[in-house]
Amino acid sequence: MLDPMSLAAITAVLGAVGAGMANEAGKWAWESAGGLVRRIVGQEVAAPTGPGELSAVARLVHESVRDDPALARAWAAFARTAPLPATADGIPVLPPSIRFFTDRQGPMRLLEREASRKADGRPRLALIHGSEGIGTSALAVHWGCREAARFPGGQLYADLRGASAGTALDSAVVLRGLLVQLGMDQDDIPPGAADRRASFRRCVADRRLLVVLDHAHSSAQVQPLLTSAPEVFTVVVARRPLPGLDAVPVPVGPLSDKDARRLLTDLAGSQTVAAARAVLPRVLERCGGSPYALRAAAPLLLEPEAEGAPAPEPGPASAPALADPAPPRHRTGEAFSVTGRDPVRTAAERTYRGLEPGAARVYRLMSLREWPALGPDVVASVAGIPEAEAAQSLGVLAGGQLLELTDTGRYRYRPAIRGHAEATAFRTDGIAACSAAMTGTVRWYLRLAVRARLAALPQAWAIGPLYDELAGTSGPYGDEGEALTALRAELGNLVQAVLAAEEFGDPDSVYQLCQALWPLQLKAGHHDEILPALRAGARVVDTHHPGSRMAGRMHVLLALNLMELWHYEEAETHLTAAVRAEAEAGHRRGQASAVESLGLLRLRQWRFQEAYACFEEASAVLDGVGPDDEGARDLPRARALLERHRGRALRGLGGFPEARERLESALGFFRAGADPYNAARTLTDLAETHLAEGRPESALPLIDEATATLDKEKAAHHLAHLRALRERCLSAQE
Template identity: 60%
Template sequence: MLDPISLAAITGVLGAVGSGMANEAGRWAWESTGGLVRRIAGREVAAPTNAEQMTAVARLVHERVHSDPQLAHAWTLFAQGVPMPGAGPRAERPCLPASVRFFTDRQEALKRLDKEAARPFDGSPRVALLHGPEGMGTSTLAVHWGWRQVDRFPDGQLYADLRGPGASDIGAVLSSLLRQLGLPDEEIPPATEDRADRFRRYAAGRRLLLVLDHAQSAAQIRPLLTSAPGVFTVVVTRRPFTGVDALPVQVGPLAKRDAVHLLTHLVGKPAMSAAKAALPAVLDRCGGSPYALRAAAPRLATPSAEVPPVPDSDPGPHSGPRHHGGPGPHSDPVRAAAEDSYRLLAPDAARVYRLTGLYDWPAFDAAAAARAADIERTEAARLLEELAEALLLERTGDGRYRYRPAVRAHAEAAAAATDGIAACSAAVSRTVEWYLHLAVGAAQAALPESWRAPSGTSPVSYADRGEAVSALATEARNLVQAVYAAEEFGHRDTVVRLCQALWPLLLKAGQHDVLLPALRVGARTADTHIPGTRAAGALHAQLAHTLTELRRWDEAEPEARAAARDERVAGHVRGHASAVEFLGLLRLRQWRWQEAYDCFEEAYGILDGIGPADEGARDLPRARALLERHRGRALRGLGRRDEARERLERALRFFRESGEAYNTARTLTDLAETHLDGGEFAAALPLVDEAIAALAREKAAYQLAHLRTLRERCLNSGAPQG
């Protein structure tokens, strides 16, 4: 068993606490760690933000606890309550997306994958790089091979789609992989490097297949690779890239014989015989692409269907099924297949196809498509299914759709040629407006009491807070794209209101890594066009909050200061106090206790500027109680325990009297930990028990787990007092 005061054990505890700040219990533990480190060091120690700084703090603690038995005992008691990341959760076995019914050829590629997966482990990671043009079936090959090898990977098959906007965010991809391994959102570390470390820990000792689909570069996949002996990684990309040592497996066009074999499977021998005359031209146009062959199959299967000849130019105006120009026989077969399917669409379906594809929405539903085409939602739902049947859209499995990149490029070109710039701009603007209505309606339903929610009315409503937050979470990536589109179109007010509407999502569901790019756009827009306004202050505050949660504290500080500046200039006293308070909370994370206390003192004084009839007056007692609690936390970090208890007891009286169970429990926890800092276990125990009772009806699993750990410390302490 590892000595709890060894350098390795201390480093492990600090790392575990640092990576566990995704939930409030984790943030409590981080503050407690900082206070204990200050007590052990005898001075203020800056919170570490990287591995090198973490090691330096661990060495400092190691040196001090070995020279003072009381400090060693205090550290040991604390460390015993820190859950260490181990082998990870054992959830339901993750699996790949569904494979196709008919799979043809690729025997050589399958053999190469078999060989790499079975290669004796020599310390180097098992990685294969499947590469081939879009529509050549590289993704299908990876998934098909994976399903054939289920027994080889008893711990599961992980899948990450690296295509589309936001997919290059490695932190978001790692979050997805950790969720597939069974880790709940509340335990996913906020920092990308901690997520990567947690993923490698959980992969170690497991037999897993990892499929990284639609990879764009070596830099994108490098943090996702592991040398764990039981993990085999299959990277799928259009073209090979350097920078990653991997077995290259090229996937080219199907041979004519195999193409015919696939078509025969898809349509049957009678249909193939009936289409014998047209078959050579179809095969030539499909260019050995499995996607193009599948798209052509319905036309071959229906004797009355039109089998398009080979066009010779790009799509022109479309007014219904007819022949006109398109890609030639040596062009991209995916785009050629899209053109062939498009020319057979009815005008209403063709219009939805063109206008919905004008912007790179990650995955859209019938409501968004209806706004793009300016039609009823039920009609849009019907037409989207028609487009999916024609393979012009992909179903995502949750009632939503997306385009292949080459197919969307075709749709966009067709829209430009057919509908014109004005109609295309109007379609994108209508879609952005839909996402704005959705976001504003959801934000107001999720936080109806918050002055941070965007003002104005929305035609979209939600039954309750949970449904509203869920809607925002589902559409998070589309909302980021809507912010980009609004900025591109110069719709500054839309940018501001969309970003303001993200606040409940940041507060309730995180997704900070996904939303960070949109928040940066919002802050940039505010600085350029509306500096010194309440809206500007709110946008900087949101960005500061997200950067803090991502442990990018040096970036968060100037944003918090900008929020305070804008709120002060705007004369918004409540917002100014809130921004200064937030800077104090940032200082708590940084273990800069005196500066945190000074911020809370300043915020308390700012609140004195709110008169009885002013905005925020009704919220004043609660705002002051929260600041009392924060001041108590800062004083605890400074080791001024008597003053800390006084502040915390004042806050506790307010929360008890107002019936706020959650804040009552939080303050009781702060008080209990303040007693524990002084070794006053008997005084801490009833506070812990009261906090547990206060949270009994709340959905606060992590806070309850933290409190139970504190309770065990009280019962099993046996420590010397002082």
């Protein structure tokens, strides 16, 4: 058994505590660790932010405890109850394979060879690459489903959305999704990218597992997702080879005419293919061996006489007729550039020309942004049609393979298909109509987000005209949890809405959408996914409204998000900007909140003296809030929170008597104000202070009271922290 006083054990404990900061209990443990390290070492020690710094801190602790039995006992008691690395015991499975799969024997042999290769320390890694619509994703999933018995530890699938650099997911976001698939609780996923990589590699180390990373953009995106675990086989899917990725190449090209004919026969039936033999050569030539194009062409074989004739252009009667499928166009600013013909675009054009006008219009107008998941509600609003009609149009588009059905029951475009739809929208509907559709989509998501935000955090304040309009109205959500679920379901769309509003010069929508994401920061931990939107919010406010209340709000939201991702220096920059903006705007309540947030950052960094100074400064700023000023009604609660924070900072500094005094003052307010959640948090802080002071008998009744309060709140992680505190108290009494 590892000696708990060894350098390796101390390093492991500090690493586990740092990785556990995804929930409030983990943050408590980290703050407690900082105070304990300070007392053991005898001086302030900056919180480590990387493996090198963590090893240095562990070395300081090791050198101090090995010659002092009292310090060793204190560290051992903490180490025994420190959070353990989160476990993941789920068995993930791949999405279902397609029913008809043709040929690809050569690529499958390459996959089989790499999967069966004897473990020699090198990662088992294959790269399937080929043009869009050629069947690379289908190959990866089909092979994985066929070989499911080979991987009893499960089969992970992640869509990296790498159609472009702008849509490619950050590896930390992908790792979060992989850990969830493996069965890790959302609140246990480490906040830092490095800790997520370590957790992922630990969770898969002894599994026989398949990992499919679909739609990869670059080797840089993929590298953090790799592991050298001997029984893990990773299959990367991309449009092209990825320089810098040492993987077995598995190129996928067009189907031969023989295999293309076989796929058409599977899809349409032998009698249909036989009846269409006159046009079959032309169909095969146009499809170019693309499985996507062949699947799109199969329904048309039911009416072979129409195969060679141009169909009327769908949509308004005034729209110009289209000739036989033209070369596709891509929008670049206000201009259009013509590219070469390809089977996927040709198939999309053929299918589009057969649509009814209503479905054709939906196809065009919803393609103007890469929305991750479209439902009939937003489509109905943007297209100005009943929701039932919108649902029917989406079903028609999915049936024609112009949209894909997602796991959530909503729809999305393939990248190349969206490019065709977007170019067609600008050609057919014009820039004004497309701009109106884009604006309408953003406004719809804005209204949904604001209503959900007001329901998810009814006590929290927000700035903006739509918040003023909807405040106090009854929304469609039964409770706070239901509203939070709605925000989580639309997260990808809301981030895209922020970026679209920035692009189209709509700062008010940017600000209000960013504030609507706050519950997902505070309660759901989606910090990585939200980050691009909050960065956009800071950019926009610095351009349009510097030195304003909104500038303060945007920079605080971004800073708090960065703090959770361990980007402490950048968080400090934005908090400083927020303090400056609120002061320039004369908004003292907001200024105090920004200074308070800077103090909370200092607590996270184990800089307790600076944290205390920030809380003192925030209190002095609150003294300047007049009785008629905005935020005046909230002053008693704000002061109580600052008292609690002061107590936390003093505990870290070892000033236990004054820390208890501050915490007891805050506790009295929360008890009197019927605020059980903050009362329980303060009771926990007070118990931590008694225990650090060497008075475990005084801590126990406080722990019991906090536990009784939180049992009703079902705060699982906080309760786990209280159980650990109780165990430390009992151990200290022995």
